[in-house]
Amino acid sequence: MSAAADTTGLTFRQDYFADHAAWRALVSLLHDTFGIDIGPLMQLGGPDATSMPFGWFAGDGTLAANLSAFAVPLLINGRRINAAGLQSGAVRPPWRGRGLYRDVTTKALDWCATQGFEAIVLYTDKAALYEPYGFRTLPMHSFSGDAPVPLGAAECRSIDPGNPDDFALLQDLLARREPVSDALAVASSPAMFLINTQLDPDVRLTFIEQLPAVIAWKLDGGTLILLDVLAASIPPLAAILGGLGVRPDRIEALFRPDKLGWNGEPTPVSAHGTHFMIRGLDGLALDAPAMLSPMADF
Numbered sequence: 001m002s003a004a005a006d007t008t009g010l011t012f013r014q015d016y017f018a019d020h021a022a023w024r025a026l027v028s029l030l031h032d033t034f035g036i037d038i039g040p041l042m043q044l045g046g047p048d049a050t051s052m053p054f055g056w057f058a059g060d061g062t063l064a065a066n067l068s069a070f071a072v073p074l075l076i077n078g079r080r081i082n083a084a085g086l087q088s089g090a091v092r093p094p095w096r097g098r099g100l101y102r103d104v105t106t107k108a109l110d111w112c113a114t115q116g117f118e119a120i121v122l123y124t125d126k127a128a129l130y131e132p133y134g135f136r137t138l139p140m141h142s143f144s145g146d147a148p149v150p151l152g153a154a155e156c157r158s159i160d161p162g163n164p165d166d167f168a169l170l171q172d173l174l175a176r177r178e179p180v181s182d183a184l185a186v187a188s189s190p191a192m193f194l195i196n197t198q199l200d201p202d203v204r205l206t207f208i209e210q211l212p213a214v215i216a217w218k219l220d221g222g223t224l225i226l227l228d229v230l231a232a233s234i235p236p237l238a239a240i241l242g243g244l245g246v247r248p249d250r251i252e253a254l255f256r257p258d259k260l261g262w263n264g265e266p267t268p269v270s271a272h273g274t275h276f277m278i279r280g281l282d283g284l285a286l287d288a289p290a291m292l293s294p295m296a297d298f
């Protein structure tokens with residue numbers, strides 16, 4: 001793991017998001033590598049302010065290799081953890097196999113060490129890529145069971161993050177949110193929530209004013225899939241169903257429902273072989289089955 005990278009013809013840049021052309025080069029790299037478009041993030045408040053990208057650029061401005069770190073305060077086993085996330089890790093095919101990813105990984109981990117983060121987390125479908133650096137997989141579980149009887153009157157409206165008033169409402173709730181679970185949740189990660197509203201067109205965002213809460217959910221036949229609850233105080237599931245005006249047969253919660261006044265059976269989740277990995281915290285494991293909400297995906 002110690003051979004120097006072949007960086008012939010490339011220039012290293014760190015913390016380059018203020019340069020619009022360099023940002024566009026990252027949007028292009030992620031589009032070409034993963035088929036996702038993070039461009040809309042610029043209309044939704046911009047990238048996470050704590051982001052620290054590490055990239056190797058070719059002479060024509062193409063981003064050949066990148067890895068970004070950012071702060072993602074977490075709740076794990078009821079404890080607040082000052083964690084960093086690693087995201088946007090990719091190397092364009094012509095530059096692979098030259099040690100560039102090892103180089104940006106080392107730089108990102110060194111930076112995290114200087115910032116004093118207690119732990120580093122990431123998502124990947126290539127766990128073997130990160131195990132040599134001490135990352136380990138935390139198993140994820142979703143929770144399913146019969147739906148409770150809805151409580152209260154239906155009074156809700158759809159939220160469009162592209163609408164300025166709705167965007168302000170989301171920003172306010174994102175700043176004041178209670179972690180959706182004590183077992184595993186983000187304490188704060190507004191930029192990820194906002195971009196995730198754009199990446200899955202099936203996710204509905206609904207505001208229930210009387211709670212008040214924004215619910216991220218989907219319907220799959222008679223099953224309501226609950227992705228996240230954005231509220232200063234997490235309401236019971238029965239009140240969420242009442243507010244939404246829906247009567248599903250089943251619920252699948254994509255986070256541990258320890259604040260919802262409802263229990264579901266945990267089921268192991270492996271979304272296309274994706275691993276949620278963590279480094280640090282002396283080998284800490286989850287006390288109870290849990291899952292990080294997909295609205296916190298990065």
Ligand SMILES: CC(C)(COP(=O)(O)OP(=O)(O)OC[C@H]1O[C@@H](n2cnc3c(N)ncnc32)[C@H](O)[C@@H]1OP(=O)(O)O)[C@@H](O)C(=O)NCCC(=O)NCCS
Nearest residue numbers: 001089090091096097098099100101102103124126128129
């Ligand atoms: C995976 C990827 C980032 C590797 O980039 P790269 O610049 O070719 O990697 P490097 O040459 O720096 O190799 C770094 C190490 O990773 C290993 N490696 C490379 N590809 C790997 C893979 N697919 N699985 C496991 N290990 C891999 C290398 O053997 C090397 O090991 P070493 O340090 O012991 O020598 C690149 O192939 C890529 O962008 N793939 C598509 C997107 C992706 O998978 N991103 C990362 C996962 S989130």
